[in-house]
Amino acid sequence: MNQLSLFGPREEGPEEKPQSDRKERLRVLITVKAAPNPSQTYGETVCVAGLSADLNRRGWIRLYPVNFRDLASDEKFRKYELVSVDARPARNDQRRESWKPISASLERGAFLKPWQPRRNWIDPYIEESMCRLHRAARADANSQSLALIKPKDVGGIDIERHPGWSADEQTKIDAYVNQLDLFGTRDRTPLQPPRFKGFYRYRCHDLNCRGHRQGMIDWEFVAYQRNHLAGSDARHAATALSEKFFGNLCASDKDVAFYVGNQAKRAHVFSILGVYWPPKA
Template identity: 30%
Template sequence: MKLIVTVKAYPTVTQSEGETVCVAGVRTDTATPEWVRLWPVGFRELPDAARFAKWQEIEIGAAPSAADARPESHRPNLQTLRLGAKVDTRRDWGLRRGVLGPLLGQRTLCELMGLQGTAAAPSIGLVRVRPGAVATIHSAPDWEPAKHLQAEITAAPHLLRDQALAVLRPPQFQIRYRWHCLDTDCPGHTHNSCDWEVGAATIKFNQKYPADQVQAHLLAKFGEQIVGEGKETYFFMGNQHRYPETFMVLGAFYPKERAN
């Protein structure tokens, strides 16, 4: 399949799969755009040249996941991964709108949650955020010792990789959104962002700014820039395999509001 990657979630570590990242995107080899989820992706195990970016097209062999019945879920064969071109935002985000096509704001979150339990219920969506959403920043909870240990084991050198990876840590901060979707009866939603970009920006900002300014810079980047005034904001939402009614914010699409 060919797809444009739109989501990379913060890595997790499990005993069975090691360190993995949930990747999602939009297929470009189907008649109309379709969502696809790829799991597991051992992203940091990939050689540098194979580490694809968000909004980059990739070609990869993948089969419907045997252990996960969600229609979008596929298990990728990373040996077949080929990287394609990146989709630029240019000045107007028009190219990215084109990739998303009818998926952009197709369903509200209330609607997605209500569909769970029906046949082939969608498990991914790009949901319009009603103006007035609020972002806050919080210290993230630490992991249990067993998870830290698993992260250390996973990062150690092995047969196919002679260099150790930096040991994965829990994110230092969480960005939390309190928001409404466009459903008329929306009671409001609260989500922490699972976007890998939050963790990556935290590491970068810790190197760039004094410690007491890091939170303010993170809040500017993931708060004001995404849900601030004048933005047409959408959240990439995906649900949890075992708790399908529980959706997570996996990333955002936030062009400037278009003048009508």
């Protein structure tokens, strides 16, 4: 298998989208599955991102929308799995990495076990300045929108109660559930908000960095609450989340880095999409 790390990222940044709207077959090493968000059209949408496995299209790729719950069970791909999918350039999203996938075309490939096979692909993409990304996004909304940032130090994670869906989000959920009722679709369970939100505090390696506090929107952060903390009282649950996502993933024996991505409508606002935490060599 040819490995992307032999070539590394493009020095000139993300490649421009093709001018044509015809579908293309993409091969992607999945590194990020963001937490699901309400959508009136799709029910719950998931942003998936990773590294292109095509040597003629190196760099980050964002696949959106993906209705993760509606995928057949044998199509629920994992992080660090290679997938192939037909997709078209996302025209309603100025970010150059964004593609609109055709979910029915998705095929699963090899799964990279921890950690060295993953490092061979991913480590060449590690960057050290979150501040640079912020500056670039403020100057140009079409600048790099996905990255893997190695922090200089991680100060902690703030765990806060989730306020629940906004009125607009709840309206989207209700509309989608009503649509499912109309057509008799089997699974009509409305998407529930997580109990907690998380915010990492860290400094990057930029000489003038004054610190970053970024929201955590990783699928695993939400799934951990649902699968392991559903019956716990609030104080115990918050402590457990902090121990897991700061004490464990960001421990001193880990080569921690943060997958980050910005918002299409607010390009200067970046969130943490996931944690990369191989052991230090």
